[in-house]
Amino acid sequence: MSDHCRGRPLASTPAVASKQAWGGPALPSAPLLEVESLHKRFPVSGRRGALLHAVDDVSLHIGPGESVGLVGESGCGKSTLVRLLARLLDPSGGRIVFAGQELTEVRAERFARTPQRATIQMVFQDPADSLNPRFSAREAIAEPLRLLTGLTGAQVDARVDEVALQVGLPLALLPRHAHQLSGGQKARVGIARALAVKPRLLILDEPTAALDVSVQAVVLQLLADLRRDLGLSYLFVSHDLNVVRLLTERVAVMYLGKIVETGPSEAVFRAPRHPYTQALVSAIPGQGPRIRLAGDVSSPIDPPAHVCRFHGRCPQGEDRCAREAPPLLRLGAREVACHFAA
């Protein structure tokens, strides 16, 4: 992709410019997605000047063809981070560089109409809620093609057929509406819709949370096959750690807006270093003794900068944790934000 997005006003950017090469060529060895010190703070209603730190100084990278997991409890900022990366939200600070291009220069509302929109696509949590009930499966898959690629008529139809076959959706089901499809079929439509515009990064937000285990297994295998066949990168968000372990090479653990641990998925789940990750892994059913966390998650509103976010719930907490917030430090292939991890 040329640098037309940087230089010229976006409103005049012709959407057809990228028609031939959706996604653009990869820079060899450079990460596909590089996030530097990303922040998102929301004003708190009724409290003048108070800010909720949803995403706080997050740095992350995803290589071409790499699958990275993002885990953490609800309220930890996963969804906000995902919305920032999908450019549905504007960050309060930091950079998002995708395939060598700075994405944060484009406002979120404008980004929806840039050709780059096609390069990062999302598969949403509940296919029943995220598909337009008045669209047939064919219309749902075709819509991003019409909006983002400049394909028309027969070309759109051909691409819909192609991607439907790719995700194992029988063509006979394409005229059906969401309520006429099973959970697994709806999940396939959601994946086909995201893949239609040939993205390079797929953000999967709990893609199997609404599915039964047997259907989940089929969808997980489909996702693994698609990544291999199409050379896609995944950001896989889930609270089911066994699923994350299955589908990702690296994992990032988030707690209260911050990344507290990263590393190869196998290693992180086998021998977690951060006390929060240890508690999370011990809570997986079938893991034996559980680490019980005391107390509640502390408030994300104006958290004191010098206190570790996990202080108060941490089984190891000491005075130092209340005086000095641990930075995310590299330890071999891992990164851990804890005074006691080294």
Place this chain on the structure above:
Amino acid sequence: MTRPPLLKVKEFSLEFRTRGGTVRALEGVDLQVHKGEIVGLVGESGSGKSVLSYALLGISDRAARVTGGTAVFGGMDLLAARESELADLRGREISMIFQSPRTALNPIRRVGHQLEDVLRRHAAAPGVDLGKSLKERALQALRDVAIADPERRLAAYPFEMSGGMCQRVMIALALACRPGLLIADEPTTGLDVTTQAGVMDLITGLARERQMATLFITHDLALAADYCDRIVVMHAGHAVESAPTKTLFAAPRHPYTARLMSSTPGERSSVASLQPVPGSLPDLKRNDLPACRFAERCERSTDRCRDERPRLDGAAVHAVACWHPLSETVTLAEPAHV
């Protein structure tokens, strides 16, 4: 276990008459729960787990009709009982924890008042200390479920609390009158793993402490394995296998149970090792349902499976409703959990 079971469901069948046809939601279901026993009722959505529990409490949809079988709780015939008798029973002898606490709690009533409602309705329930005021007893109910700052929570509305805390309130409501049987219907769906562990520890801890019988309904086999004494697997309205948890995981005998285990991601599984259950649940409105409702998804099925329904031998420790069960001694190559 020679004592009579606290809850005994025998050959229980239920259908829904709908405009689109008759849904045969449950057929010939056998289920027993003893005092102090935690039984997991496991199956995919549509297998009839919730329908069964609603029927036991007499809160089924109006379209539901019991077409056969018996359900006896502590000597009382639940199916013959009048509505007023069931109303006295619900919340006092048999309690239920519903799936989504946020929708099950009254959104415009303070938590304390909701607790007092239950306590007032069942004022003469066993274990109730009549010397205390309703408010004190409501407070004690919240203390029992280890809610932080219970005095303040009494005045809170459900929307002011997190999902895990709402679920603790639901548990407090269900257990306030110290019921003999607790039905927990997917009590941790939608909660985080750490919160899930806390809620499950709480429910099972109280169940052990109070010798309460617990029917734990879940689609999560791994979770059931962690907490249940015995597991009953359901498929398309049939109870297909019942066994002590360890026995079931060591050697599942019903092909459906085995497939369910091998499709659950576990510690040692890889994407390739997952073996999904082939096909999907049969449409229960069909007139030509095979006698064994798993027959069309099963590699081992024969003509007999289509024509003659295999029954669960209620008396057996490890009961399986299958004409061609897997061998008792052979373990799965790769069990999801041990």
